[in-house]
Amino acid sequence: MTPQEIGALGILALVVLTFLRVPLGAAMGLVGLVGYAAIDGWESAFFVFGDTPYAMSRYALSVLPLFILMGSVASRSGMSRELFAAANAIFAGRRGALPMATIGACAGFSAISGSSLATAATFTRIAVPEMRRHGYDERLATGAVAAGGTLGILIPPSVIMVIYALAAEESVPALFAAGLIPGILLALLFVLVVWAVTRIRPDWAPAGPRMRPRERLRAAAAMWKLALLFTLAVGGIYAGWFSPTEAAGVASFAAIVVAAAAGQLRFSDFLAALGETLRTTAMLMFILVGAWIFAYFVVQTRLPVALVALIDLLGLAPWAVIVIILIFYILLGCVLESVAIILVTVPVFLPIVTALGYDPVWYGILMVVVVEVGLITPPVGLNIFVIRAQLPDIPLGVIFRGIGPFLVANTILIAALLIFPELALWLPGLLLG
């Protein structure tokens, strides 16, 4: 068998094992080990296998637990509730004010949390009961939280961008900067979607009470904590104060101090945030070890080289290849979860994308946006499961129907990124030269 044939067989084996409920990290690791051995012999395969976990505890990854800790603390403290009130102060009085505020609060929270699930979980708890109390349709309420939650991985800091940066050997600051404008744009598009939905179905969204300017200002002033943490966590990286790990360390410490000083973080909440951070980090590390072994195998197969040759042979235009890859990602998003999609596909597709002349940072942002779609579409829409876990009385069908209109916004953003790569690449160019 040629290495390429072994590679194709390996990918098939990975699909079979994952569908047989083998934990993803173990499935990737086992396929990677056996495949590597089939090409290069057991001795070198076992050497790579035994060394990978040690190689994975590298400095670049230390940013993950610290950013996760900051988001976890912010989610448990009153910061997220204040953020929702502040966002509401902007939209109060309009029809659809609360779902718009939900999107705004999710965007704000994304600036201190790198996780889509944490963002969706936080605002399911805070925003959905409030919207139900005011008589909003459940489709609009849950759709706004599910869609808003996806901003968590696009607006920096972002766990998934750190993982992409590691897999693609790209810079974390460049990716964070590249995600900011598309993230803000997507938030604005989501607000527009809420506006359009409330125009078409006014019965879904009652007009809310107006707020006096003084009340608005008071609510908005509570955003200082968020502004402080964002300045430390993200601003500090570009100001040249910190490396990403230092920024994450200082910002997570600041989150704990600010929340505790405001009396918003009980000791039990602090311990729970620590536990959650450790479990998320361990889960990520387990999958990273498996994915790394798998990636070594993919490199051995030289499958990407063969695919590039095939594209040349077919005479496909570069944009057509990107569109095919995007369609493939959307399909993959239906069956795999986001970290896994990035880790499984980057070794295969990134060499193709760069061979076609595209920028790996731009491609990373495009991937994150496409992966976001997977988070809110059936059957493996994790954001939806997070909402459902907290609100079991709302049927899954209702949540999926609520999400439909928001997918228009994602589609517009994907098209905009394809046509105007500068949307992602302008800011990193400006900040990092």
Place this chain on the structure above:
Amino acid sequence: MHSVALAAARLLSRVAALFLLAMMMLNVVDVGLRTGFNAPIFGTYEIVELLLAAVAFLAIPEVFLRDGHITIELIDQILPPGAIVWLRLVGTLAAMIFVALLAWHMLGSARDFIAFDDVTVDLQIPLIWKAALALAGVAVSVLAVLAIFLRDLRRALGRDA
């Protein structure tokens, strides 16, 4: 078996929590000393890598015991519950083979670190320290997955409520 694995996993998670706080504080103090006194801590980079080995690996066994590792459960919608019980067993068995092989070959690499006296560049920290932390997480994971496998086997055979 399950209770032994659980006790060991919880102990490791508590140690990991201390290392996580240490990692956070190390960054805070380093930045503070650098900014305030132009005196950064020497070798922070290497200490952070050592701490990360603990933070990222020591909680893996607890994640196994909480069924927290990412598994694609699409097939559950197609198969009857009786078949899923057996399929879980297959999944756990594969995970057990993976972590057992991983622990064994990590041990091999760790022996090399000792044999060659491998140390970090700046602080001369023996690499075996980092290796021992990561290895402890994977080794206790073998115990945790074995406990889950035995639990699932009892369930599959109908000997457990």
